[in-house]
Amino acid sequence: xxxxxxxxxLDLGAIPxxxxxxxxxxxxxxxxxxxxxxxxTKCTLCHFFCPEGAIKVRExxxxxxxxxxxxxxxxxxxxxxxxxxxxxxxx
Amino acid sequence: xxxxxxxxxxxxxxLLCPGARLCAGCDEAIIVRLVLKATRGxxxxxxxxxxxxxxxxxxxxxxxxxxxxxxxxxxxxxTASGIEAAIKAMKKRKEGPLSTFEKIDVLAFAxxxxxxxxxxxxxxxxxxxxxxxxxxxxxxxxxxxxxIQRSGATPFTAxxxxxxxxxxxxxxxxTKKPIDEIIIAHGLPYFATLNAAWPLDxxxxxxxxxxxxxxxxxxAIVPCSRGxxxxxxxxxxxxxxxxxxxVFPLYEVNYQNGRPIYKLSSPSLxxxxxxxxxxxxxxxxxxxxRFNHLFRPEKNVKLLEQIQESVxxxxxxxxxxxxx
Numbered sequence: 001x002x003x004x005x006x007x008x009x010l011d012l013g014a015i016p017x018x019x020x021x022x023x024x025x026x027x028x029x030x031x032x033x034x035x036x037x038x039x040x041t042k043c044t045l046c047h048f049f050c051p052e053g054a055i056k057v058r059e060x061x062x063x064x065x066x067x068x069x070x071x072x073x074x075x076x077x078x079x080x081x082x083x084x085x086x087x088x089x090x091x
Numbered sequence: 092x093x094x095x096x097x098x099x100x101x102x103x104x105x106l107l108c109p110g111a112r113l114c115a116g117c118d119e120a121i122i123v124r125l126v127l128k129a130t131r132g133x134x135x136x137x138x139x140x141x142x143x144x145x146x147x148x149x150x151x152x153x154x155x156x157x158x159x160x161x162x163x164x165x166x167x168x169x170t171a172s173g174i175e176a177a178i179k180a181m182k183k184r185k186e187g188p189l190s191t192f193e194k195i196d197v198l199a200f201a202x203x204x205x206x207x208x209x210x211x212x213x214x215x216x217x218x219x220x221x222x223x224x225x226x227x228x229x230x231x232x233x234x235x236x237x238x239i240q241r242s243g244a245t246p247f248t249a250x251x252x253x254x255x256x257x258x259x260x261x262x263x264x265x266t267k268k269p270i271d272e273i274i275i276a277h278g279l280p281y282f283a284t285l286n287a288a289w290p291l292d293x294x295x296x297x298x299x300x301x302x303x304x305x306x307x308x309x310x311a312i313v314p315c316s317r318g319x320x321x322x323x324x325x326x327x328x329x330x331x332x333x334x335x336x337x338v339f340p341l342y343e344v345n346y347q348n349g350r351p352i353y354k355l356s357s358p359s360l361x362x363x364x365x366x367x368x369x370x371x372x373x374x375x376x377x378x379x380x381r382f383n384h385l386f387r388p389e390k391n392v393k394l395l396e397q398i399q400e401s402v403x404x405x406x407x408x409x410x411x412x413x414x415x
Binding site: 014016017018019020021022023024025028029043044045047048049050051052053054057066068069071072073074075077078079 | 097098100101102105107108109110111112113114115116117118119120121124125147148149150151152153154156287290322323324325326327328
């Protein structure tokens with residue numbers, strides 16, 4: 001019979017070791033948002049409603065889309081209180 | 092707390108990284124991001140099998156910037172109690188990797204399958220033992236990950252792949268399990284319902300539940316564009332409708348002197364004060380493809396009335412509990 005393993009000899013199990021930041025999901029969508037900063041009121045709601053966390057808040061308070069990760073769901077455009085986000089079809 | 096304003100929270104980095112393979116417009120990711128923004132510092136997350144687990148940990152990638160343990164479908168709450176017990180034991184002995192931290196937040200995420208059906212006994216046991224953890228139920232009202240099968244959380248008349256609407260039945264013919272009442276009956280220190288359409292409300296309730304010692308339960312409604320059959324950009328709109336039609340009221344429950352104290356949160360409180368602002372249930376059902384059979388080929392007035400009556404009754408019972 002096999003000897004029981006010591007704690008240090010146990011397998012660790014499956015450990016995902018790379019950050020998903022390396023996995024760019026930006027090519028999933030068919031349309032991408034474009035933010036019109038002239039109408040933006042800096043409410044930052046689009047940052048909170050983005051499922052991907054692809055909308056970042058800049059130092060100056062305006063938001064900015066990271067197109068490497070945006071999946072193009074369109075929540076930001078439909079929820080913007082002043083409607084300053086427009087979904088533009090990719091070419 | 093000045094820390095908990097949208098402006099300050101926006102500066103806090105996300106602990107759920109981008110690049111996860113959740114569907115576009117997934118509400119689960121919004122809730123999880125908001126919940127993680129409410130954590131105080133070192134956090135350990137445990138996650139039941141489900142959409143969230145599958146999509147955030149496709150080998151070799153992980154979307155979590157916090158220590159994260161995947162457990163089987165049925166034992167998220169058991170894993171969370173194990174984590175909490177390990178922290179306690181290491182602190183007592185003053186040895187081990189977790190002994191040096193002053194406080195560690197333990198969060199458990201599970202879907203409705205992992206809470207209503209499969210994981211229920213582990214959850215009930217963990218709450219009874221009084222472990223200090225926060226359990227977040229991400230309720231998308233069916234087993235979405237495996238292909239939209241009905242669960243204990245699926246509402247009356249919703250069409251799923253195992254309760255398809257047709258000539259014989261109009262979707263699921265049983266009602267949704269009253270998980271809120273069941274959990275509150277355990278006498279746990281804090282219970283609240285969450286809705287992503289009110290982000291600050293989500294963060295504030297989560298912070299409160301983390302700060303409270305003992306088991307706390309958060310019930311989040313999570314619309315699913317694939318399973319509920321609606322276009323991805325309407326996620327927040329439908330989430331909001333769930334509160335405006337009183338299908339999913341926002342409230343919190345505290346236990347004081349052994350008595351549950353119910354308190355409505357502001358979005359539901361304004362409906363309680365102005366009952367005319369309550370929207371008819373049809374608005375909510377019409378926006379989702381899973382209820383299409385109630386409106387096509389002709390309107391099923393009988394079933395719609397039945398649904399409206401049951402929603403009204405539940406809302407009135409809740410108002411009674413809140414002292415209205």
